[in-house]
Every structure is written in C-alpha cells, then in structure tokens.
Amino acid sequence: MEGIEDIEYEGLDPNAGLAVNMMAGALAGITEHAVMFPVDSIKTRMQVFATSPSAVYTGIGNAFTRISSTEGMRALWRGVSSVIMGAGPAHAVHFGTYEAFKELAGGNDSSNRNQWIATSFAGASATIASDALMNPFDVIKQRMQVHQSEFRSAITCARTVYATEGLSAFYVSYPTTLTMTVPFTAVQFTTYEQIKTLLNPSGVYSPASHIIAGGLAGGVAGAVTTPLDVAKTLLQTRGTSKDPEIRNSRGMMDAFRIIWARDGWKGFTRGLAPRVLTFMPSNALCWLSYEFFKAAIRED
Structure with missing residues (x-):
C-alpha cells in the first residue's frame, strides 16, 4: 500500500462508497471509545446522584485516585466490552449514514452555498440510526461503571436488566439520547467541516487538521450538551x-425535575470537565482514524 502521506487525500472521491465508510467508521469508533474509556467511567460516576459519601467525587483527579486506590485500575475499564461490542456496528451505521445523506443533500458539492445545512442534516440522520443500535450497549456500560456495580460481564448485565426491568430499560433514555445527540452531532459535524476547511483550504492530506478540527468540534459539542447527558x-x-x-423516573422530564430539585443549575453541569476531556481527544482520534482508514482502505 502506498504511504498515506503521498495520497492527495481530499482529491479522493468524497463519496467513497458505503462499505468503505462503514468499515472506517467501525474501526474509528472502537479506537475512540477504548482509548478514552477510563475518563468516561469517571464522568459516569460524577453524574450519578449517589447516596453513599464514598461514591461522591469532587473532580477528575479525586475520582481517579480514589477509584484506583480502593477498587484498582481495572474498575476504570469495567464495561468496556459492551462499548467494543456496540461501537463497531453503531459507528459503521453512523458514518455510512452520514456519508450517504451528505452526498444526497449536496454536502459534497463545493459550489453548494448551503453545505453546512447538508452536513447538519446528514449528521442528525446518522445519529438517529446509530443511537437506536447503541443505546442498549450504553445502558449496559453505565450499569457496569457505577460505584459498587454487581456486574463484571456485559452479557450477565444485559440478562439481569432484561429479566428485572424488561426491554424498556434499554430504551428509557433513547428520547433523551436523541435530544442530546442530534444537536451534538449536528454541531460536531458542522464545526468539524468548517474548521477543517479553514485549516486545510488546499485540500492536501493533513492529519493535523483532522486532529485539531475533531478535537475542537468534540469539545464544543460535548460542553453544550452536558445537561442532557446528566439526565441520560x-x-x-x-x-x-x-x-x-x-x-x-420515567423519562427526560422526570430526570430534569430530579436534577433541579437535588442540585439546581449546578446539577446540570455534573461531569462537564471529564465529558469535555473525553470528547476532545476522542473526537480528534475518531476523526483522524476515520479519515485515515477511509483513505487506507481505498488504497488497499
């Protein structure tokens, strides 16, 4: 395979084909979630309204120190198997849908003055499809991440949740997830495309532009949607x-009411720092991986 550095990257057909986009998305998704998983575990614990003082954390450093010293470093990786199982297929659907709808809406046409609308539409459509697949895996992941979780196996967790709470437990957060991730993805994709174009107007393959654009897009989108993530x-x-x-609690409005009653406005910012810290490098890595794999697969 020719070195990726030698490819006129943006000269490739933007609509690289559904199979290529889906495979690149799957590989990017697994890479993204696996690398940043410990920070995501800390975010989950900081967002939970715990009744035990031992499960209340004042910050990322405090959480990392206490969890690793009392439960061991392995506790920060608990639930990663669920993410790996779900992230590949969900990201494959996500990126495949994104590229297909982006092409359909004219987002790959440089003469189209409304490219940002096309990319926002494509990003939102991709999220609706991928979240339907990923939501149950995310529920399992968070059940395994919480303080003193009884679960060590994703399969056991799934069976227990289904047996005790029914199928609805896997989708009770889906409306909230969509309310959060549709604007998150629209903001992320639009910001990414705009910054990437600003940093790399010549269209030459530039990993640095994908890293910077992806990181900034992830940080902005993660910060503005944190209140919804707390509810989720x-x-x-x-x-x-x-x-x-x-x-x-039965849905998003119940969650909002509880958060407001327990912690006021501050409650909606729970986990803000680890969420931004997760999304900046993970999005940078995800976009870099996606763009790299997309080019590499086409050159094989």
Whole structure:
C-alpha cells in the first residue's frame, strides 16, 4: 500500500462508497471509545446522584485516585466490552449514514452555498440510526461503571436488566439520547467541516487538521450538551439507585425535575470537565482514524 502521506487525500472521491465508510467508521469508533474509556467511567460516576459519601467525587483527579486506590485500575475499564461490542456496528451505521445523506443533500458539492445545512442534516440522520443500535450497549456500560456495580460481564448485565426491568430499560433514555445527540452531532459535524476547511483550504492530506478540527468540534459539542447527558445517565442507571424517586423516573422530564430539585443549575453541569476531556481527544482520534482508514482502505 502506498504511504498515506503521498495520497492527495481530499482529491479522493468524497463519496467513497458505503462499505468503505462503514468499515472506517467501525474501526474509528472502537479506537475512540477504548482509548478514552477510563475518563468516561469517571464522568459516569460524577453524574450519578449517589447516596453513599464514598461514591461522591469532587473532580477528575479525586475520582481517579480514589477509584484506583480502593477498587484498582481495572474498575476504570469495567464495561468496556459492551462499548467494543456496540461501537463497531453503531459507528459503521453512523458514518455510512452520514456519508450517504451528505452526498444526497449536496454536502459534497463545493459550489453548494448551503453545505453546512447538508452536513447538519446528514449528521442528525446518522445519529438517529446509530443511537437506536447503541443505546442498549450504553445502558449496559453505565450499569457496569457505577460505584459498587454487581456486574463484571456485559452479557450477565444485559440478562439481569432484561429479566428485572424488561426491554424498556434499554430504551428509557433513547428520547433523551436523541435530544442530546442530534444537536451534538449536528454541531460536531458542522464545526468539524468548517474548521477543517479553514485549516486545510488546499485540500492536501493533513492529519493535523483532522486532529485539531475533531478535537475542537468534540469539545464544543460535548460542553453544550452536558445537561442532557446528566439526565441520560440518571435514566440509564436508575435501576442501580436506592432512591425510590430515581428508580421510578420515567423519562427526560422526570430526570430534569430530579436534577433541579437535588442540585439546581449546578446539577446540570455534573461531569462537564471529564465529558469535555473525553470528547476532545476522542473526537480528534475518531476523526483522524476515520479519515485515515477511509483513505487506507481505498488504497488497499
């Protein structure tokens, strides 16, 4: 295979083909989630309304030190198997849908003055499709991440949740997830495309531009959607809570009401720092991986 550095990267057909886009997306998704998983575990724990003082963390450093010293470093990786199982297929669907709808809406046409609308539409469509697939895996992941989780196996967790709470437990957060991720993805993709074009107007293959654009896009999108992510975490971990009000929450509005009553505005920023810290490097890595694999697969 020719060195990727020698490829006139942006000279490749933007619509590289569904199979290429899906494979590149799957590889990028697995890479992204696996690398940043410990920080994501800390974010989940900081967002949960814990009843035990030992499960309350004041910051990323505090959480990392306490979890690693009391539970061991392995606890920060608990639930990663669920992400790996779900991330590949979900990201394959995500990027495949994104590229297909982007082409359909005219997002690959440089003469189209409304390219940003096309990319926003494509990003939102991709999210609706991929989240439907990923939501159950995300529920399993967070059930395994919480403090003193009883689960060590994703399969066991899935069976137990289904047996005790039914199929709805895997999708109770789906409307909240979509409410969060559709604007997240639209902001992310639009910001990414705009910054990438600004940094690399010549269209020459430039990994640095993908890293910077991806990181900034992820940080911005992650920060503005944090309140919805707090609500999503509450709903997805409700079955592990000893609080009757949280256990009986039924949807996004219930989650918002509980968060506001317990912690006011501050409650909606729970996990903001680790969320941004997760999305900046993970998005940078995801976009770099996606663009790299997309080029590499085409050159094989």
